[in-house]
Amino acid sequence: MLRIATANVNGIRAAHRRGFGDWLVGRGCDVVALQEVRAQAAVLPEGAFGDFHVALETGTLPGRNGVAVLTREPPAAVRTWSGSALVGGPSAPLREVPATDHVALARGLGPFAHQGRYLEVDLADAPVTIACLYLPKGGLPAHLQRPERMREAPDGGAKYTRKMGFMAAFSRYLTRTRRAAAAQGREFLLMGDLNIAHTERDLAAWRRNQQTDGFLPEEREWLSAQLSSRTLVDVVRRLHPDTAGPYSWWSWLGQSFANDAGWRIDYHLATPRLARSAVRAEVDRDHLGVRLSDHSPVVVDYALD
Structure with missing residues (x-):
């Protein structure tokens, strides 16, 4: 049995103040993928990753982004877009260190290579490649931007264009790296904050969010295109086919969390055989009554031979 989790911690230092370290010790995970670590190596809290081995891609933007994969055994291989990673252990x-293998970036990913958005490891104790992604949040296209309805100043659709460009490029890369894992006899699992709610079951207030970034038709269509019974399967939705949610993100504002008015934007996307081995999927809404982040960890048990 492999227990695997993904969690956007929205700052590893803030998450530790809220109890992330205790959650990490007590949850019994074999693999944990983290997004928005938001800390360079010099300012990581002591024992940031518990007794795990870690591969970390901080990126070069201080206080922003950053992804990591925690494993019980040192990974057999580490791949990044920047060409290097931070690695360590208990x-x-x-x-x-230099990334284990050379990664040929898909066209269009170059501008994102040093932003700390993607990390990939081969597990040493199971035939699985783990990929951790923090997909850009994006924004609205210019024609949908209404200043009176926006918390930020209109940008003419710049963030929207950036996100759509990333998704187009990442789609090409995802196909390539998934096939590379298969050629090595490995299953493939992409986890992370994709900043997209896929269907109406994936956010509570879907009717009034149909023109909100993260639930735009073109974003949802892109995610649909990554999924099929032959490529990647949405593991949590497979185990909870008719559930509203389970949501993994709630605004800090108002009563969104108390009312479970959230979004499901944190995913496990697995190759079909690995997806079929999943026996349990849970969202840890809080830890001992305290929210670790505006996201909650998504934990899946895989009964992989």
Whole structure:
């Protein structure tokens, strides 16, 4: 049995103040994928990753982005878009090392290569490649931007264009890396914050959010295009086919969390055989009554031979 989790911690230092370290110790995970670590190596809290081995891609933007994959055994291989990663272990400090394998970026990913958005590892103790992604949040296209309805100043659709460009490029990369894993006899699992609610069951107030970034038709169509019975399967939706949610993100504002008025934007997308082995999927809404982040960990048990 492999227990695998993904969690957008929205800042590893803030998450630790809320109890992330205790959750990490007590949850019994074998693999944990983290997004929005938001800390360079020098300012990570002591024991940030518990007794796990870690591969970390901080990116070069201080206080932003950052992805990591935590494993019980040192990974057999680490791949990043920048060409290097920080690796460490329970008794080994983080050190920067070249990525294990050369990664040929798909056209269009170059501008994102040093932003700390993607990390990929091959597990040493199971035939699985783990990919961790923090997809850009994006924004609205210019024709939908209404200043009176926006918290930020209109940008003419710049963030929307950036996100759509990323998705188009990442789609090409995803196909390539999934096939590379298969060629090595490995299952493939993409986890992370995709900043897209796929269907009406994936956000509570879908009717009034049909022109909101994260639930735009073109974003949802892109996610649909990544999924099929032959490529990648949405594991949580497979185990909860008729459930509203389970949601994984709630605004800090108002009563969204108390009312479970959330979005499901954190995913496990697995190759079909791995997806079929999943026996349980849960969202840890809080830890001992405290929210670790505006996101909650999504934990799946895989009964993989």
